[in-house]
Amino acid sequence: MDNRKAFLDTIAFSELGSQLIKISDNGYNVIVGSTPLKPILFSSYADHPRRLVHITANLASTAAGRYQLLARYFDAYKKLLGLPDFSPASQDAIALQQIREGRALDDVDAGRFDIAVGKVRNIWASLPGAGYGQRENKIEILRAQFAAAGGRLA
Template identity: 60%
Template sequence: MPTITPAQAGGANRCAFLDAIANSEIGPALLAETQNGYNVLVGSTPAHPLTFSSYATHPDILNQALNSTAAGRYQLLYRYWGSYSKMLNLPDFGPLSQDKIALQQIRECNALLFIDAGNFAHAVALCSRIWASLPGNDYGQHQNAIALLQSYYTAAGGTLA
């Protein structure tokens, strides 16, 4: 589960949606082997976890094989860290800050109302431009099936319309 509480996030469905994204981006095995994904670098696998040790700021570590600086539970690219950090007045890149950034990204996709209403599939479609592992984008990376994502969401306490 995310660090942010349902009261802070605006409801249990929002926390469950964050959990679905993390499971999609990082996978249950890697979430279990790390600090719930909050310290994961792009390119990690359960057999070869790549992590960072300080939450002081986004680690800005380039995975040259993937040409990506994605890091954290929601695989935020470094180029977005500065603007979100300032916008949300974040003290660090810690778990709560990562949750707040992900919620802001979901807000920018206009998906919060659909999450709150339990319209999971539509919320996923709206957010697929942010997270490559969600179905419906053209990033050319592995996309998880909506049924799998929905199972993560409901297992985390999310309700469906």
């Protein structure tokens, strides 16, 4: 489904930014705290890298991969979905499952982009309205990214 791929591409863009995606394995091997000037990448997809990174004095995270998944969530989804590793295919499957659990998959498929984002903003801190006190992208920028990635808006 083109809209699903475009939505996943948009989440990756929101979480990582286009430059970091370009200088990594399409974002799949990025560790939280990476910047285009100082990328932190992992080299094996056998498992989640499980690296705790201190981002600020009050914020530490194990987020990794194209969709910045926390290690504890990877363990649960690996078991739930019967995944063998933290490969790109496994990361995509987890992100789609998270979208499904947020009851946003039908909205993604139908091109109801803003509604879908609203339903999953609690999962990804960079989405508008997430409320985690981190950088959030504007819906207009993400909507344009979705369309540029081949997504069809309703």
